[in-house]
Amino acid sequence: MRRTLKFSLNLANTNKIQELKDLSKEYKRVVNYYLMVLFSKDEYILSEEEVKSCDSLLSYRYRQCAKRQAIKIWKSWRRNTKKGKLPEFDGALILDNRFIRIEKAKASTFDYWARMATLNKGHPVLLPIKSYDYAKGYFDNWK
Structure with missing residues (x-):
């Protein structure tokens, strides 16, 4: 799921x-x-x-x-039966675990860090994440 x-x-x-x-x-x-x-x-x-x-x-x-x-x-x-013109993609990037990894913060003011690959090969970006109650339930049960 x-x-x-x-x-x-x-x-x-x-x-x-x-x-x-x-x-x-x-x-x-x-x-x-x-x-x-x-x-x-x-x-x-x-x-x-x-x-x-x-x-x-x-x-x-x-x-x-x-x-x-x-x-x-x-x-x-x-x-789609009402095709219209060719669609132009301007949506969200759908990425899998090859591109982004969530890591629990060790000694930080943030709860998690998202490590994401960028255009600069070998230099991923670390994005700070503050969790919220709904998400904490998933993170606590995350394997």
Whole structure:
């Protein structure tokens, strides 16, 4: 079962926020590129060559995630009877445990730290997290 919890990024400094914005902007650009490729081919499949052909700062892992998200958007758009124009992705990044890890804070004013991969390879961003009652219940039972 998957759970989604939302936390504020207000506690992160401006440099960390800017790195996340840069990542989000590049990720969205790549998803839209993949959507254009899918539209031009009129298929549900992107080959590895097409994934690698996109000139991007994103790592291959991020490109795989962007590819998966673009294919889901494409399939949804194709099934829709009122298709309209090709969708442009401007939503949230759907990432898995390869990109983000939550760690309990040891001696800090924050409850947790989120370690997230960015465009700067080998230099993840640490985002401070203050928990709330609803989330604490999940974190306490987290394995």
